[in-house]
Amino acid sequence: MDFHFTPEEQAFRQELRGWLKENVPPDWEGVFLEEEEKEWQQGRAFVKKLSQKGWVAPAWPKEYGGMEASPALQLVYNEEMGYHRAPIGSIIQAVGIVGPAILFFGSEEQKKQHLPPVTAGERVWSQGFSEPEAGSDLASLKMRAVKDGDDYVINGDKIWTSNAHRSEWCALLARTDPTAPKHRGISFLLVDMKTPGITVQPIINMANMHSFNQVFFEDVRVPKSALLGEENQGWYITAMTLDYERSSLVAAGVSMAKRYLDDLVHYCKETKVNGGNLLDNPMVRHKLAEIAIEIEVGKYMVYRVVSLQARMEPGSIEAAVCKLYNTEMNVRLTNTGIEVLGLYGQLQKDSKWSQLMGRFQKSYLYAIAMVVGGGTSEIQRNIIAMRGLGLPRG
Incomplete structure (x- = not known):
């Protein structure tokens, strides 16, 4: 295995490092999640600057705002972002989890709808996976999504949902086939957080900060187009x-x-x-x-x-x-x-x-x-x- 970086990768590291030294706020002390309002605003402003360089999601295709970066170039990016403690907490869920899922499994319509707003620094996502009785054993989740005409009706709750109180969209798992083995009856849904029936309740962590939430879904109706991939393919x-x-x-x-x-x-x-x-x-x-x-x-x-x-x-x-x-x-x-x-x-x-x-x-x-x-x-x-x-x- 060759541990050396190519000249292109080294040049990108130097460019990114210089840019981060100039653009990370001098008083920045955040740790991944920007809980305080000042930190959040600093982070959002930083991400907007990042988007102007095309650096929000380097590995994504260019047509969606990425650079089509190789895994090695993405590694360089991750290393520099980490070392400089870059304020990117608002895009971690979108770039690290939701985006790759949409890229691999989404329809062309879903890609065009959801990916460009992320790379433009305009959309915040949260992740609705864990539940009060389904954390480490995630496949035991109880949230239901029941077909009703051209919609799914969602009922249940999620917990430890980072940035749910600030996100515009949530990627969540719900059980669509309660008769199937627990890993095979789960579907992946993309839900607009403005949909009626969603209630976000804050959880204050042991650092006395608010980043986690419990999110309740009561008869939340979403179109079938919210389904990512095939039904029951969520796991x-x-x-x-x-x-x-x-x-x-x-x-x-x-x-x-x-x-x-x-x-x-x-x-x-x-x-x-x-x-x-x-x-x-x-x-x-x-x-x-x-x-x-x-x-x-x-x-x-x-x-x-x-x-x-x-x-x-x-x-x-x-x-x-x-x-x-x-x-x-x-x-x-x-x-x-x-x-x-x-x-x-x-x-x-x-x-x-x-x-x-x-x-x-x-x-x-x-x-x-x-x-x-x-x-x-x-x-x-x-x-x-x-x-x-x-x-x-x-």
């Missing part, structure tokens, strides 16, 4: 999109981890303790070295997945390994940051005593959430054991 579509999500988010996450480590190393070099700097402490050096090694391992795991994508080879097992390792590595990274910063590491960014803008305090909480999001570590281990190693179900 297959979802499996594909989650593999795509894991690889793209993890690539950005590894680069973001590298940025956090660089910030922490700089802090240790500049912070004086007992007549020397913090980096003179061998325990601190060892902890930072361990994390540096883990980040490097995580990076090459991502490269392995991208290499498989470039050759159009299956990579769901490798994507699961990548997601499992790197999200748990991020927990260890942020925990190390909290330990090195000591009591200062527990302070939020608005405290006058906070260090590094309080980013380790916030990132530690989000790192735990990322272990769960996109499939828990337990789910990833089951995938690796059963599909990768051929072990029986435990």
